[in-house]
Amino acid sequence: MQVILGQSVLDGELGFPLMIVHRDALEHNVATMASFVRDHGMELAPHVKTHMSPEISAMQLEAGAWGLTVATTRQARIARGYGGDRIMVANQVVDSAGLNWAAGELDRDPAFEFLSFVDSETGVDILARHASTRPFRVLVELGHEGGRAGCRTLDELLKVAAYVQETPGVELAGVAGYEGALKSAQDVRRYLGTLQDAVEHVRVRNPILTVGGSQWFDVIGRELVTTQARILLRSGAYVTHDDGYYRERTPFNRIEGELRPALEVWAHVLSTPEPGLAVVGMGKRDAPYDEGLPVPRRDGVTITKMQDQHTVVRADGLKPGDLLAFGISHPCTAFDKWRVLPLVDRDYRVVGTIHTDF
16 A cells, blocks of 8 residues: 555545544544553553554653553564563463563563563463573463453462562562453452452562553552552553444543544445445455444444445445445454554545554
């Protein structure tokens, strides 16, 4: 895709379907979350798995982010190239190639910080076997029943923490958790209380406590304010927000402030084979569908289903060649479908590009 500064993305030269990024919304969201964590005594380690973009990562770091969070060591290697001198892998790392790379980076650059999660003695042993001159710093993860990874009880967590402290090649840095799968504020508060207990018991100087932070950061900001630890929020989806999943779940529905949807997909109507039925040239390869279908921006248009390259809608008055705009739901599965996205101003003129490295 050849993007020319100043051109309108709606003139058709870039082709359709096309996902674009609204600059004003992107900048607003980055600034809003930076301000929120600062005002609540926390720090932001944004989860860049959402976008895997050097341009957006740079914006987040320039806004004061502590470092970058990733999900895999492959992503960690890429994020290192974004200027990430502090990288947190929000998983238990078990692959030899990734650990050998991390050990090499720690040896090469004394300023580099690399954190990962552990929830078992076996996981600790894997890290220890790959350590070099500097130990791997780890956060013992606390999960919850029905959740993802993590020790299921405080006693189990403390046992793993003690094992870390007696194992050469690893160093205990604090505690990690993920509250995003919990269904109510009461459940989140209870879980955060256990995380606080864990921090108090691990006996680490200047401990880190890291939590997820996309759906419950208002509760986190209230509950963890007195915790004697560095609180790292791993929010990711906030950076572009959406018109669906996170629009319904953002904490800014409960507190003052807002995030703005920054992603939009434009596509042509290809066919109107039946009255009130239209086929649009946008499909699962172009827009996310796992946490809700795209959101039509034109009144009276309803999506009935998505296919690989097509979306079927119900609407009156559409004709082939009409251009429709759609908001998206769930940004974490939007960026991976595109390698270059035009960054546009309010008049839909190109002011830059966003690249991705999936």
